[in-house]
Amino acid sequence: MLEKTTAVILAAGQGTRMKSSLPKVLHGVAGRPLVHYPVRAALEAGCGEVVVVVGHGRDKVEAYLAGAFGARAEDLPEDRRGRVRTAVQKEQRGTGDAARSGLDAVRAEAERVLVFYGDVPMLTAADVAAVAKALDDDPVAAVAMATCTTDDPFGYGRVLRDELGQILEIREQKDLKSDAERAIKEWNPGIYAASVGFLREALASLTPNNAQGEYYLTDIVSFATKRGGRVVGVPSRPEVMDGVNDRAQLALADKAMIERLLQKHRVAGVTVRDGARIEDGVSIGKDAVVESFAVLRGHTKVGEGATVDVGCVLTNAVVGDGVVLRPYSVLSDSIVRARAQIGPFSHVRPESDIGEEAHLGNFVETKKTTMEKGAKANHLAYLGDGIVGEGANVGAGTIFCNYDGFSKHTTRIGKGAFIGSDSQLVAPVTIGDGAYVGTGTTVTKDVPADALAIGRAKQENKEGYASRLRSRLRAQKEAAAKK
Numbered sequence: 001m002l003e004k005t006t007a008v009i010l011a012a013g014q015g016t017r018m019k020s021s022l023p024k025v026l027h028g029v030a031g032r033p034l035v036h037y038p039v040r041a042a043l044e045a046g047c048g049e050v051v052v053v054v055g056h057g058r059d060k061v062e063a064y065l066a067g068a069f070g071a072r073a074e075d076l077p078e079d080r081r082g083r084v085r086t087a088v089q090k091e092q093r094g095t096g097d098a099a100r101s102g103l104d105a106v107r108a109e110a111e112r113v114l115v116f117y118g119d120v121p122m123l124t125a126a127d128v129a130a131v132a133k134a135l136d137d138d139p140v141a142a143v144a145m146a147t148c149t150t151d152d153p154f155g156y157g158r159v160l161r162d163e164l165g166q167i168l169e170i171r172e173q174k175d176l177k178s179d180a181e182r183a184i185k186e187w188n189p190g191i192y193a194a195s196v197g198f199l200r201e202a203l204a205s206l207t208p209n210n211a212q213g214e215y216y217l218t219d220i221v222s223f224a225t226k227r228g229g230r231v232v233g234v235p236s237r238p239e240v241m242d243g244v245n246d247r248a249q250l251a252l253a254d255k256a257m258i259e260r261l262l263q264k265h266r267v268a269g270v271t272v273r274d275g276a277r278i279e280d281g282v283s284i285g286k287d288a289v290v291e292s293f294a295v296l297r298g299h300t301k302v303g304e305g306a307t308v309d310v311g312c313v314l315t316n317a318v319v320g321d322g323v324v325l326r327p328y329s330v331l332s333d334s335i336v337r338a339r340a341q342i343g344p345f346s347h348v349r350p351e352s353d354i355g356e357e358a359h360l361g362n363f364v365e366t367k368k369t370t371m372e373k374g375a376k377a378n379h380l381a382y383l384g385d386g387i388v389g390e391g392a393n394v395g396a397g398t399i400f401c402n403y404d405g406f407s408k409h410t411t412r413i414g415k416g417a418f419i420g421s422d423s424q425l426v427a428p429v430t431i432g433d434g435a436y437v438g439t440g441t442t443v444t445k446d447v448p449a450d451a452l453a454i455g456r457a458k459q460e461n462k463e464g465y466a467s468r469l470r471s472r473l474r475a476q477k478e479a480a481a482k483k
């Protein structure tokens with residue numbers, strides 16, 4: 001339905017109130033930059049094209065958009081890729097000027113334009129589509145716009161209506177003229193629909209005669225009404241229309257977005273405790289449990305019936321069905337396969353592949369290590385650049401010495417091998433299938449299959465020596481005290 005509609009999204013402002021060197025629209029909400037959400041809403045609403053107006057920090061904003069929405073954006077359904085373009089607003093002279101830059105980039109085929117702001121992350125495709133529909137439904141409307149009503153709309157442009165209730169004008173907070181105007185509870189969340197022709201004329205007419213000396217997009221409303229055109233208001237949900245202008249509002253938007261995501265997972269059959277943080281882009285199978293203070297980010301996927309216990313932090317982690325992640329385990333860019341058990345306090349670093357039913361216990365760190373099916377390392381170990389065979393057991397305190405100061409080397413442990421506690425395996429080194437490494441051994445040579453490697457000094461017991469030693473030491477101490 002919106003195939004011939006182009007969305008123009010304004011994202012060129014610096015966001016002075018953020019007090020940041022990062023452009024405002026790149027500040028994160030639930031794991032994605034602010035600008036991601038309105039662009040996605042436009043695509044989901046079915047807009048044929050999206051033009052994002054960039055300016056301040058333009059290179060960074062363009063690079064983000066190209067990655068997230070370009071022709072090769074893997075996260076996006078194929079039919080939505082490559083529909084986002086940018087237009088440049090050279091100087092930030094206000095939202096009206098930005099819209100003009102955007103309109104210049106709209107293709108001739110477009111019949112209608114939806115304009116909204118890049119700093120309103122919670123709005124959805126339905127909110128945007130409702131405004132487009134209102135324009136279609138009213139044959140004499142020049143503009144359709146969303147409006148919201150709340151008790152304290154401080155900071156937003158207010159909707160001024162005439163005695164018949166028709167919208168006349170939007171007046172910015174700084175331009176309000178009287179207490180009566182300041183008391184108006186209806187405000188402008190900033191979603192507008194109009195024909196390309198109308199918008200072109202309206203934007204050309206703008207002047208910066210206002211408190212901020214800027215070209216206001218909102219003045220297209222009075223332009224329409226002064227020429228006898230109708231402006232249709234679309235009552236909208238205020239809870240999704242909050243703009244982000246400073247870090248306090250950023251925190252509120254983040255909180256609201258996270259709550260929305262938690263609810264989405266709960267409705268889909270995941271038990272999610274209060275206080276968990278699940279960012280946008282994470283997927284979770286049904287009957288999984290995510291406990292309080294767990295943080296799930298990036299491309300993390302959690303399988304059915306898995307448990308992510310208190311305080312776990314997962315970044316781009318793929319966790320299989322029935323996996324148990326015990327408290328305070330940290331996983332990044334790794335795979336944990338079905339029914340494996342991790343933690344508490346395990347650290348699974350990038351490129352680790354923890355096999356089915358494998359176990360990693362407390363204070364075990366892996367990096368670029370594969371644990372095959374049922375392999376175990378239950379306590380206190382560093383396993384870097386390793387391949388641990390099926391069913392092998394790595395004892396407490398084992399270290400894979402993978403780094404010589406210049407290069408990383410691989411430790412290979414065969415199927416069913418047993419590595420005694422407190423061993424060091426100096427890579428590159430291979431332990432054969434079924435081999436034993438005696439406790440406390442420093443392994444520097446390959447160990448053949450089924451062999452025992454033992455590299456510690458032989459133990460000697462001296463009978464009765466302990467009491468002789470004690471007498472001698474006591475006498476020494478007493479002699480020293482007399483001096």
Ligand code: UD1
Binds near residue numbers: 119157
């Ligand atoms: C704007 C509206 C206000 C509305 C509010 C809703 C105007 C004049 N005011 O105010 O009525 O209640 O949004 O959130 O439109 N931008 C540019 N170029 C510029 C200036 C801004 O691209 O020269 C972009 C910004 O990057 C931002 C968006 O436009 O994403 C809105 O700008 P902002 O300064 O936040 O406007 P508000 O003061 O919030």
Ligand code: MG
Binds near residue numbers: 119244
């Ligand atoms: Mg704003």
